[in-house]
Amino acid sequence: MAAEHHLDISGIAGSGLAGRVTKSDVLSYLESPAAVAAPRPPGPAAPPAARPAGARGATTLIEVPAPVVEPWPGDRVEPWSKIRRLTADHMIMSRRVSAHVNSLFEVDFTRVAQVRATRKSEFAERGVNLTFLAFIVKAVADTLRNHPVVNSAVMGDATVYRRDINIGIAVALDWGLIVPVIKRADELSLLGVARAINDLGERARSKKLTPDEVQRGTFTITNPGGFGSYAGTPIINQPQVAILGVGAIEKRPSVVTLPDGTDTLAIRTKGMFTMAYDHRIVDGADADRFLAELKATLQAFPDSAA
16 A cells, blocks of 8 residues: 555554554555645556466566665664575565465384484495485485476476476575585485485585586475474475475374284374475375375385385
8 A cells, every 4th residue: 555655654653563554554644634745756656567478367466565674773784695685586486476385294204214224334334424315305206206297397377297307405504595406316226315415415515516406406305304393384496386395303202003903102203294386286186195105105115225
């Protein structure tokens, strides 16, 4: 409303929480003599944002001005870095473009933890750190073969089913977020996946990635659980149609059914998966079938795959 009437919202007294300007405040101001006397800028209002090319039938977006923020005494103002500006623009664009929906699955990683414990020293001898993430990337790459819509992209009013399975791994850095890509991850063994994760992560932190290594991803995995988060709702990495968030993997109490059919409480290693997907082309059933197969693969992870 303020933008429509060309009002400087900082000049309106706010009655809301902490002095926020509410709708009623704007209406009261518009009815006041000050608003009538205020000069209006010449010329027509700016047109709404144009519809993206090829987005037939898409809803026109209306630009909303950002709130006016002023630093207070004692505050520290730090200009955004280039990577922070790019990340912010990319995330806002993704929210506008894709119809975000989330599905959550709890996964029992006890079997994966057992395989990891038996193979970790063997991998270490080859200079590779075997993490839970390596098992997840391997299982995701194999599962995507059976669910091509989750490994696709939207092109106008058509769906592009990607031939290659290129898994992006979000890496949090001191100066921002970057997503190096493991190309053709479905063709790699668990050792190959683990080595790629170690290599890309180290070179991301030392700023030694090439432009090609952060491009052409078809599916992204982000791991907020590494910081202790139980679960999260990530934003899709455009132009992909799905992103998997991995919560903290830790020991939790769980109900276990014994061979005689009775139930008991046991300690199991568990974690939460949250997948955000583009509901324009990925239905809930598609996403849940993918997650169910991914869960089953991890809960019965074969020794041969390691």
